[in-house]
Amino acid sequence: MKTGTIFNIQKFSIHDGPGIRTTIFFKGCPLRCKWCANPESQAMDQQILWDHKKCIRCLQCIQICPQHALSLVKDQIHIDETKCIHCQACVQNCLQSALSCEGEKQEIDKIVEIALQDKDFYEESSGGITISGGEGMAQPEFLKDLVKELKKHDLHVAIETTGYVEPSLFQELAPLFDLLLFDVKHYDSHKHYQGTGVHNEKIIQNLSWALQNNLDVLPRIPVIPRFNASLQDAQGLAELLVKVKAKKVQLLPFHQFGQRKYEMMHRNYEYENEKAMQKEDLTEYQNEFIKKGLDCFF
Numbered sequence: 001m002k003t004g005t006i007f008n009i010q011k012f013s014i015h016d017g018p019g020i021r022t023t024i025f026f027k028g029c030p031l032r033c034k035w036c037a038n039p040e041s042q043a044m045d046q047q048i049l050w051d052h053k054k055c056i057r058c059l060q061c062i063q064i065c066p067q068h069a070l071s072l073v074k075d076q077i078h079i080d081e082t083k084c085i086h087c088q089a090c091v092q093n094c095l096q097s098a099l100s101c102e103g104e105k106q107e108i109d110k111i112v113e114i115a116l117q118d119k120d121f122y123e124e125s126s127g128g129i130t131i132s133g134g135e136g137m138a139q140p141e142f143l144k145d146l147v148k149e150l151k152k153h154d155l156h157v158a159i160e161t162t163g164y165v166e167p168s169l170f171q172e173l174a175p176l177f178d179l180l181l182f183d184v185k186h187y188d189s190h191k192h193y194q195g196t197g198v199h200n201e202k203i204i205q206n207l208s209w210a211l212q213n214n215l216d217v218l219p220r221i222p223v224i225p226r227f228n229a230s231l232q233d234a235q236g237l238a239e240l241l242v243k244v245k246a247k248k249v250q251l252l253p254f255h256q257f258g259q260r261k262y263e264m265m266h267r268n269y270e271y272e273n274e275k276a277m278q279k280e281d282l283t284e285y286q287n288e289f290i291k292k293g294l295d296c297f298f
């Protein structure tokens with residue numbers, strides 16, 4: 001049985017597709033969005049995180065690590081990723097729960113068992129399962145087998161995708177899903193690169209293919225300050241969606257969820273202290289899509 005690297009399974013999700021859903025978060029993503037709410041999802045491998053607020057500097061973890069991967073540097077626990085073998089001895093022995101391991105190898109049987117626990121709720125609410133991440137399509141063989149197993153139980157399966165996947169692979173994987181929640185971030189490839197670390201041509205090609213082939217696709221735009229939140233950006237994005245023959249689009253106003261995780265990963269967060277956006281802030285933005293004939297909602 002194949003295993004994949006998962007970093008969370010969240011039950012009773014109501015924002016990741018229709019109805020009540022179980023969301024399975026895959027680890028690994030080819031993008032590096034500056035506003036990412038799940039920075040721990042980006043690396044494909046497991047990672048040890050350290051919470052400086054919980055740590056009392058007892059140094060038990062340093063003593064216990066069989067790889068000598070931990071050290072105290074300027075009053076901070078430093079983790080040498082090149083030495084760490086993710087044995088989790090440090091995590092299990094930290095009495096303050098200051099260390100955690102992000103990402104776990106999971107077997108398909110186990111995930112399906114968890115997913116089936118809430119089948120009654122999916123049936124009552126027209127919900128199901130959503131693959132999120134990270135980018136689920138970055139673990140293609142595991143994804144294929146997992147979806148196949150979930151479909152044996154007649155579950156509605158959606159995926160939240162960046163669309164940044166080789167087109168031949170995308171065309172093999174996308175039709176497996178009942179719904180594609182497809183992120184569209186910028187119409188301008190250069191600006192897309194500045195915000196996410198990748199260009200957008202492949203993404204637009206995949207979006208266009210999915211729409212032309214009558215898959216159920218919901219394009220979703222995360223509206224991000226200083227990246228794509230101007231009216232000019234809305235016009236450019238609306239034109240792009242009309243060009244690929246989309247009929248609807250969902251706007252996801254910026255919210256700050258990831259700040260604490262950036263701290264735990266010793267990473268700089270460019271959106272620290274940025275105010276969350278509200279629907280009311282985006283009325284004119286939304287109108288640019290409506291003017292172009294798109295059903296635009298939040």
Ligand code: SF4
Binds near residue numbers: 077097098
């Ligand atoms: S064992 Fe836990 S509390 Fe002690 S130094 Fe390590 S991380 Fe900090």
Ligand code: SF4
Binds near residue numbers: 048087
């Ligand atoms: S997971 Fe194991 S190898 Fe990695 S730092 Fe902790 S104790 Fe050391």
